[in-house]
Amino acid sequence: MNGRGKYAKKLTLAGLVLVLFLLPGVIGRPYYLHISIMALIYIIVVSSLRLIALSGQISVGHAAFMGIGAYFSGILSKDLGLSPWLTIPMGGLASMAAAVVMGYPFTRVRAIYFSMVSLFGGIMIVNLVRVAQRWTGAAGLAGIPPLSPIHIPGLITITFLGQKTPYYYFTLVLTLACLVVLYRLEHCRVGMTWKGVAQSYLVASSVGINEAGLRVLSFAVGCFFAGLAGAWYAHYNLVVTPATFGFLPSIFLVMYMLVGGRDRFAGPVVGAAILVMIPELFRSLKEFAPLILGAVMVLVVFLMPRGIAGLFDWTKGIERDAGRGKATEHAA
Amino acid sequence: MGIGLLGQVCVNALMLSSIYVLMALGFALLLSIMGVLNFAHSVIYMVGGYVCYQLAVVAGVSQWLSLLLATAIVGSFGLVLERACFRPFFGDPNRTMVMALALIVIMESVVNILVGSYVRSLPSFAPGVLRWQGVSISRERVVTFAIGAALMAVLMTLIRKTRLGQQMLAVSQEPVGAVLQGIDIFRVSAVATVIACALAAVAGSLMGAIINLNPFMGDQMLVKAIEVVIVAGIGSIGGVAVAGLILGTIDSFLPLLLSGSATDAVGLAIVILILLFRPQGLFGHAV
Numbered sequence: 189m190n191g192r193g194k195y196a197k198k199l200t201l202a203g204l205v206l207v208l209f210l211l212p213g214v215i216g217r218p219y220y221l222h223i224s225i226m227a228l229i230y231i232i233v234v235s236s237l238r239l240i241a242l243s244g245q246i247s248v249g250h251a252a253f254m255g256i257g258a259y260f261s262g263i264l265s266k267d268l269g270l271s272p273w274l275t276i277p278m279g280g281l282a283s284m285a286a287a288v289v290m291g292y293p294f295t296r297v298r299a300i301y302f303s304m305v306s307l308f309g310g311i312m313i314v315n316l317v318r319v320a321q322r323w324t325g326a327a328g329l330a331g332i333p334p335l336s337p338i339h340i341p342g343l344i345t346i347t348f349l350g351q352k353t354p355y356y357y358f359t360l361v362l363t364l365a366c367l368v369v370l371y372r373l374e375h376c377r378v379g380m381t382w383k384g385v386a387q388s389y390l391v392a393s394s395v396g397i398n399e400a401g402l403r404v405l406s407f408a409v410g411c412f413f414a415g416l417a418g419a420w421y422a423h424y425n426l427v428v429t430p431a432t433f434g435f436l437p438s439i440f441l442v443m444y445m446l447v448g449g450r451d452r453f454a455g456p457v458v459g460a461a462i463l464v465m466i467p468e469l470f471r472s473l474k475e476f477a478p479l480i481l482g483a484v485m486v487l488v489v490f491l492m493p494r495g496i497a498g499l500f501d502w503t504k505g506i507e508r509d510a511g512r513g514k515a516t517e518h519a520a
Numbered sequence: 521m522g523i524g525l526l527g528q529v530c531v532n533a534l535m536l537s538s539i540y541v542l543m544a545l546g547f548a549l550l551l552s553i554m555g556v557l558n559f560a561h562s563v564i565y566m567v568g569g570y571v572c573y574q575l576a577v578v579a580g581v582s583q584w585l586s587l588l589l590a591t592a593i594v595g596s597f598g599l600v601l602e603r604a605c606f607r608p609f610f611g612d613p614n615r616t617m618v619m620a621l622a623l624i625v626i627m628e629s630v631v632n633i634l635v636g637s638y639v640r641s642l643p644s645f646a647p648g649v650l651r652w653q654g655v656s657i658s659r660e661r662v663v664t665f666a667i668g669a670a671l672m673a674v675l676m677t678l679i680r681k682t683r684l685g686q687q688m689l690a691v692s693q694e695p696v697g698a699v700l701q702g703i704d705i706f707r708v709s710a711v712a713t714v715i716a717c718a719l720a721a722v723a724g725s726l727m728g729a730i731i732n733l734n735p736f737m738g739d740q741m742l743v744k745a746i747e748v749v750i751v752a753g754i755g756s757i758g759g760v761a762v763a764g765l766i767l768g769t770i771d772s773f774l775p776l777l778l779s780g781s782a783t784d785a786v787g788l789a790i791v792i793l794i795l796l797f798r799p800q801g802l803f804g805h806a807v
Contacts, residue, residue, distance in 0.1 A: 293796050294796075296796060297795065297796065297799045300557075300754075301795065301799045304746065304750050304795060305792055305795050305796065307743075307746070308747070308750075308788045308791055308792050308795070309788075309792060311743060311784070311788055312784075312785050312788040312789060312792065315781045315782070315784045315785035315788065316781075316785050318781035319779065319781045319782045319785060435739065435743055436739055439559070439621065440621070442617075443617070443618055443621050446614050446615075446617070446618050447618060450614070475629060475632050475633045476629070476633065477629075478625050478626070478628070478629035479625075479626060479629050479630070481625055482622045482623075482625040482626035482629070483626075485618060485619075485621065485622035485625065486619065486622045486626075488618070489609070489615050489618045489619050489622065490608070493612070493615065
């Protein structure tokens, strides 16, 4: 890409971020802020899913790891009284720990079998959450404390109770930070190695790359961000139920990634944003709202083979397809 | 545990197994022949139950006839499914999956709109109980098992003895080779889809009579179907019966000891373990 193109890209990105920051000033209605916050949270989750997919593994149980972070952070802050600012990263770490524990056996199998195992693992996690009713509540975990207020003496005090706007800004910052980290991870040495492993694990291991360990690493890092986002969601929503992290939500996460486009970094961002917002924006249609979602999915799948973000690649598509054989087209 | 309870649990196991097998057979057929994870199968199962309900309760058609009609209707919908959903994306599993998911979303909301999400019950196909040596067994469940076993036997004969069945086996083993032999893989997959949808419709109707109908009943059953297929092994049709029996027995006996969610968790743990130590399943091709 030539110098001028790079500038244009960075400028557009900066402009977009600016618009996002100014959004509450334009649409102050709490409901729209709520939709935006949910979209931002799911952008983190789907982008982290894509990180795992970079190493050639499609995890169909990702929502469950979001749930691990949510419940861990929720229970710690509710029952032990720790500050949510502390428990949210801990939720991410808990999710990462679970991913490491489950990841070692899971990464023994590849491709579609990994997807199967992750699917069942995800459902099993949710069932275990339901079983542990003493801690997780019969119908869900309620009474989760919101983010504790921030006091900057002399300047401002930010309270999160009952107001969406501070949540929006902080969620935006969190999302941007996570996206930056994920982007850097993908384009650094580790990320390149992941892509290499995805293309051919045999060649990778023949060159001395510990492909199994790397796959566990990508699974763990991806689940960390999912847990982080889940914990954040818990302290935003103040209530979590097991159904939010179950089988169908996990599959929908994969779908958000596929519809948005698996190949580009912006894919999950676009996919999550659009597919989370559509059912909410059309909520007034009540039962008919899912039909709009279904229609959009059908549209995308017929017209945009590489997902929505793939539209930007229509010139590059030819070279890309030539270099990539069917063997690397893993079934989700 | 009294003999009465044991008897009922056994019959339950058989009934549950046959429902699982009916669902899983269709799923396994589509998976091995077309390499597609047909997530829409759950919706077919649900729609089958609802069509039967509409015929039997709303239109007043006789019960067994409505079962047959529902099977026929949903089976022919399978043709549409194959044409619209699988054929355009042949060879691209990701897009097929998104399309199948779109179908789930659309069909679940269509049924929700048309019929409402209230739980509905199909009248029993074989009301009453059988008594045998002090054990009372629901006749319904026995009949369900009988139907399931019969259909399984029919399907196995179809695959082993008829030409079409041989073609299906060929396509599942080596699609390119099958094409070279002159087999029309699209015709084969169309027939397979019809059979799969018909089986799912039967399962849905039977389940609707035993338990009830709601627009989201397919979700849970889909997971079970995938479990059965994985345990049996991708590529194996006959193994589905064995795997279905195993899982049906687990799901019937474990609730005696543990709560509902714990049963699911244990069942899944078993499946995961099987998958880790024997990814090809009990009877599948080697990985």
